[in-house]
Amino acid sequence: MSDRLAKLADVIVGYSTAVKPGDAVQIEGNPPTTPLMREVYRAVVRAGGHAACSLVVDEAQETLLNDGSDDQLEWVPLDRRWNVEHGDVWIVLDGPENTRHLSGVDPGRMARWIKGREPYQRRYLERAESGEFRWLLCGYPTQASAQDAAMSIDEFAEVIYGAAFLDEEDPIAAWQAFGKELDGVRDLLETKRELRVVGVDTDLTLGVADRTWIPSKGLRNFPDGEVFTGPVETSVEGTIRFSFPAIIRGRHAEDVVLRFEGGEVVEATARRGEDFLREMIGMDDGARRVGEFAFGLNRAVTEYTGSVLLDEKIGGTVHLALGRSVPGTGGENDSGLHWDIVCDLRQGGEVYADGELIYRDGAFLDGAG
Amino acid sequence: MRDARVDKLAELLAGYSLGLREGQVLRIDGEETTIPLVAALYRSALARGALPYTQVRPSGLDKILIAEASDEQLSHVPERELSQGEEFDAWVTIWSSSNTRALARTDPERRRQHLAAQFRLVNRRWERISAGELSWCGTLYPTQAHAQDAEMSLADYEDFVYGACHVNGGQDPIEHWESVAQTLTARARELDGVRELRIVGPDTDLRVVVEGRPWIPSDGKDNMPDGEIFTSPVETGTTGEIYFAFPSVFQGDVVEDVRLRFEEGRVVHAEASSGQDYLRALISTDEGSSVLGEVAFGLNYEIDRFTRDILFDEKIGGTMHVALGGGFDEAGTQNKSDLHWDLICDLRREGEVYADGELIWKAGSFITEVAAERV
Numbered sequence: 001m002s003d004r005l006a007k008l009a010d011v012i013v014g015y016s017t018a019v020k021p022g023d024a025v026q027i028e029g030n031p032p033t034t035p036l037m038r039e040v041y042r043a044v045v046r047a048g049g050h051a052a053c054s055l056v057v058d059e060a061q062e063t064l065l066n067d068g069s070d071d072q073l074e075w076v077p078l079d080r081r082w083n084v085e086h087g088d089v090w091i092v093l094d095g096p097e098n099t100r101h102l103s104g105v106d107p108g109r110m111a112r113w114i115k116g117r118e119p120y121q122r123r124y125l126e127r128a129e130s131g132e133f134r135w136l137l138c139g140y141p142t143q144a145s146a147q148d149a150a151m152s153i154d155e156f157a158e159v160i161y162g163a164a165f166l167d168e169e170d171p172i173a174a175w176q177a178f179g180k181e182l183d184g185v186r187d188l189l190e191t192k193r194e195l196r197v198v199g200v201d202t203d204l205t206l207g208v209a210d211r212t213w214i215p216s217k218g219l220r221n222f223p224d225g226e227v228f229t230g231p232v233e234t235s236v237e238g239t240i241r242f243s244f245p246a247i248i249r250g251r252h253a254e255d256v257v258l259r260f261e262g263g264e265v266v267e268a269t270a271r272r273g274e275d276f277l278r279e280m281i282g283m284d285d286g287a288r289r290v291g292e293f294a295f296g297l298n299r300a301v302t303e304y305t306g307s308v309l310l311d312e313k314i315g316g317t318v319h320l321a322l323g324r325s326v327p328g329t330g331g332e333n334d335s336g337l338h339w340d341i342v343c344d345l346r347q348g349g350e351v352y353a354d355g356e357l358i359y360r361d362g363a364f365l366d367g368a369g
Numbered sequence: 370m371r372d373a374r375v376d377k378l379a380e381l382l383a384g385y386s387l388g389l390r391e392g393q394v395l396r397i398d399g400e401e402t403t404i405p406l407v408a409a410l411y412r413s414a415l416a417r418g419a420l421p422y423t424q425v426r427p428s429g430l431d432k433i434l435i436a437e438a439s440d441e442q443l444s445h446v447p448e449r450e451l452s453q454g455e456e457f458d459a460w461v462t463i464w465s466s467s468n469t470r471a472l473a474r475t476d477p478e479r480r481r482q483h484l485a486a487q488f489r490l491v492n493r494r495w496e497r498i499s500a501g502e503l504s505w506c507g508t509l510y511p512t513q514a515h516a517q518d519a520e521m522s523l524a525d526y527e528d529f530v531y532g533a534c535h536v537n538g539g540q541d542p543i544e545h546w547e548s549v550a551q552t553l554t555a556r557a558r559e560l561d562g563v564r565e566l567r568i569v570g571p572d573t574d575l576r577v578v579v580e581g582r583p584w585i586p587s588d589g590k591d592n593m594p595d596g597e598i599f600t601s602p603v604e605t606g607t608t609g610e611i612y613f614a615f616p617s618v619f620q621g622d623v624v625e626d627v628r629l630r631f632e633e634g635r636v637v638h639a640e641a642s643s644g645q646d647y648l649r650a651l652i653s654t655d656e657g658s659s660v661l662g663e664v665a666f667g668l669n670y671e672i673d674r675f676t677r678d679i680l681f682d683e684k685i686g687g688t689m690h691v692a693l694g695g696g697f698d699e700a701g702t703q704n705k706s707d708l709h710w711d712l713i714c715d716l717r718r719e720g721e722v723y724a725d726g727e728l729i730w731k732a733g734s735f736i737t738e739v740a741a742e743r744v
Contacts, residue, residue: 024449031401034427042433050445055401055425059408063415071392072415077422078394078453086448 007166008138009039013047015172016219017089017134021048026083028054029093032142036093049089054079058101065105065113073109074116084124087133094309095140099148102250107279110249114283114336121324122334128220129327138222139164139309148306156305163223163300163310175218178225182215182297185227188366189213192353195231195293197318199349200241201257206293207235211330216294225298225313230331231320234263236290240320243344244304244311246270246277248337253277256341264288265322281322286335292321295359296342308340316346316362372405372527377536378508378593379409383417385543386506386590387459391418394456399463400428403510406463419459428467435475435483443482446489454494460503464680465510469518470621480620488707499698508534508593509680519676526676533594533671533681546589549596553586553668555739557598560584563724566664568689570720571612572628577664577691578606582701587684596669596684601696602661604704605634611691614715615675615682617641617648623677624648627712635659636693652693657706662696665689666730667713679711687717687733 013019025044029037037053044051064072083090102110127133139145139160146156161167165174193209211229218224237260245254253273258265265288270277281287299315312319319342325331326338345351346362358365383389395414397407407423414421434443472480497503509515509530516526531537535545564580582600589595613627624644629636636659641648652659670686683690694709696702716722717733729735 024447026449031404031425034401037427038429038433041427041430042437045434045437045442048439048442050442050447052447052449053426053430054423055404055427057404057407057411057423057425059404060411060421060423063408063412067412068415069418072418072420075420077420078396078456079422079424079449082449082452086452 004161004166005036005039006043007171008036008161008164009043011164011166011171011175011218012091012136012138012222013040013043015175016136016138016222017091019044019047019049019089023047023049023088024086025049025051025089025091026054026079026087027051027091027093028056029140030058030095030097030142031055032097032144033093033095033140036095036138036140040091040093052079058097062101062105065102065109068109070112073112076117076120080120084120084127084133090124090133090135092135092137093140094137094307095142096144097142099144099306100250107251107276111279111283111336118336125327134219136220136222137309139307145305145307149303151305159301159303159305159310160223163225163298163313165223165300179215179217182217182225182227185295185297185364186213186215188358188364189227189229189353194235194354196352197240197343197345197349198352199343199345200243202240202343202349204236204238204240204260206290207232208293212328214326214328221309221313223298223301223310223313225301225315226294226296226319228292228294228326228329230325230329230333231290231293232263233289233331233333236260236263240343242341244342245306246273246339246341247306247308248280248339251276260290263290280337280339283323283337284335286333287323287337287339289322289333289335290320291323291325291331291333291335291338292319292329292340294319304342304344308342311342312340314342314344316349317342317344318349318351319343374527374531374536375405375409376412377542378531378534379406379413381534381536381542381546381589382410382461382506382508382593383413383419385546386593387461387504389414389417389419389459393419393458395419395421395459395461396453396457397421397423397425397461397463399424399510400426400465400467402428402467402512403463403465406508406510410461429471431483432471432475435472435479440482443479444486446486450490451493454490454497458503460494460505462505462507463510464507465512466514467512469514469677473621504590506591506593507680509678515676515678518678519674521676529672529674529676530594530681533669533684535594535671546595550586550588552739553588553596553598556668556735557584557586559739560598560600560724565606565725567723567726568611568714568716568720569723570714570716571614571718573611573714573720575607575609575611575631577661578603579664580606583699585697585700592680594669594672594681594684596672596686597665597667599663599665599697599700601700601702601704602664603634604660604702607631607634607661611714613712615713616677617710617712618677618679619647619651619710622647629712631661634661651708651710654694654708655706657704658694658708660693660704660706661691662694662702662704662706662709663690663692663700663711665691675713682713683711685713685715687715687720689714689716689720689722
């Protein structure tokens with residue numbers, strides 16, 4: 001176990017965030033991630049960086065969200081501000097102790113909390129886009145996430161470490177090779193003007209003309225494996241039904257169906273959590289529009305686990321995000337929300353680009369990706 | 370199960386030690402073992418309208434840094450810390466260890482280098498504390514490691530710690546500490562007029578000149594638990610011999626049965642039954658390390674035993690302690706040193722203290738009650 005952790009730490013410090021001597025590196029995570037955090041700290045020290053570690057106290061966050069005044073909810077702690085303005089690298093280890101610990105939080109209060117953080121969110125994404133700042137979200141197996149996946153922790157760890165290519169002799173070389181495959185998908189998509197996604201209860205059209213497709217190669221998410229863009233904000237038309245539950249910050253909606261007109265959600269239904277879905281979509285103007293559309297391309301991830309970091313990478317799926325666009329895609333949607341929702345296309349799904357069938361049953365027809 | 374004493378301690382820290390007010394930024398520092406107290410303190414601070422945030426680190430990072438960092442990394446004072454340190458209004462350090470000897474085998478020179486970098490950061494924060502811009506409190510969260518050092522079970526050690534903080538039921542903790550503050554302040558004002566103390570005990574007869582040096586009550590604002598009054602002696606005025614029955618711990622290393630002889634303020638002879646070389650090395654750290662920077666009375670009678678942790682040991686009711694090395698500016702010290710090593714002298718059985726020839730302390734307590742100042 002500890003060997004694998006050291007290997008994982010080497011990949012995320014040496015490849016994903018490429019820590020250089022003198023870099024100010026913030027490492028953050030939930031308490032269960034402590035063993036990995038120590039290894040990441042060690043790898044940063046060896047790379048010559050200056051590491052600071054911070055374990056997130058879930059109970060404190062619960063207290064704030066349940067009992068804080070508006071001012072307290074919107075206040076952003078000093079370490080977070082410094083990191084966003086001056087830090088070089090920010091590594092977040094995602095290993096929850098209880099994925100539903102915020103289930104009881106009032107959605108309006110959650111939205112206010114998110115709103116306070118929005119300027120900082122925007123700032124670090126801008127700095128990341130200009131190359132001044134590198135951030136990474138890295139999955140870590142815990143009992144809680146294994147439970148969501150209906151697996152034992154060892155089984156769940158295999159999913160994460162498999163998706164991370166940690167059992168390859170040289171994981172960094174494996175990521176570099178996979179990155180080239182993702183570049184192939186980008187090359188295929190970048191000339192297209194319009195995509196049409198067809199599947200079960202799904203027929204959705206998105207304009208992508210002059211938008212940039214970005215291959216996601218393990219630099220900001222780990223594990224990784226998707227190619228994404230920001231669709232033209234007013235272009236999305238039609239209906240999509242998401243086969244997998246839509247999860248954000250410990251809350252979820254199941255069997256979500258969205259209907260779009262002129263780029264905006266005009267109808268949103270869910271078998272469970274419909275109020276929550278509407279609350280989220282109603283957060284601000286941008287929350288009704290699509291900020292991201294992507295193909296999941298990591299073939300080592302085959303099963304839905306309830307962990308968005310993994311689910312959106314499942315080879316043979318597409319996902320879209322309601323809310324904020326990702327800088328660099330050409331997307332211009334602004335919102336406090338960025339909610340990835342995944343749609344499985346492995347059985348009968350099709351994607352047409354400018355009228356031509358390019359993808360069927362979860363794979364590109366030309367073999368790209 | 371939540372321990373109600375942790376919630377009470379958090380309330381005491383927020384409400385009394387720091388006196389948190391609405392809008393004040395509070396930073397809470399600790400290792401992962403302290404999370405129950407961090408969470409409770411966060412709640413108390415939030416309820417007072419403050420803006421708390423937490424810096425909880427995994428244990429074991431210092432070991433990695435000392436073992437693997439370059440000299441440049443080891444001496445680095447992080448800008449993120451310097452910058453935040455200018456902005457928060459209140460700061461709590463929760464000491465807690467999952468292994469108090471984890472650094473025992475690291476290279477002492479590299480440890481010193483690491484500590485020196487930390488001191489540069491801490492010194493700047495002390496400037497803000499002295500200027501009244503920042504309130505700080507250091508406390509301890511009980512763990513198996515601390516219980517082991519104290520030779521107790523964790524349950525007994527928790528009783529000991531929370532008893533020393535007066536959060537284990539009975540009197541309202543804030544009322545208790547307010548009354549302690551009054552008593553200690555009154556005692557300090559009495560001692561302000563004293564020219565010379567003479568401490569007499571087993572193998573001990575030491576004269577310490579304290580003329581003109583103000584006595585300062587430690588009343589639970591900067592430490593929790595607390596309970597001492599201290600000053601910095603006149604640098605040339607210490608003469609005689611003192612024996613320390615408790616082991617003397619410095620950064621985890623132990624020296625036993627320390628005996629010191631002073632002439633004109635300076636240690637002229639030092640011996641110990643074990644750790645004598647280390648003792649002599651510490652005393653010769655620098656010019657100021659053979660001179661007393663502190664003399665103090667330990668007055669927390671809930672702390673009735675030695676537990677190898679200076680936060681508690683220096684406050685054992687009925688003891689006195691002196692520190693070799695740097696003194697306190699607010700007590701008028703002239704002595705500068707990188708060392709500040711507290712050594713504890715047990716006076717509970719046979720000890721006597723004379724102030725300008727008059728007996729003021731016998732067998733572990735002052736012989737007169739003080740008239741508490743009315744506030």
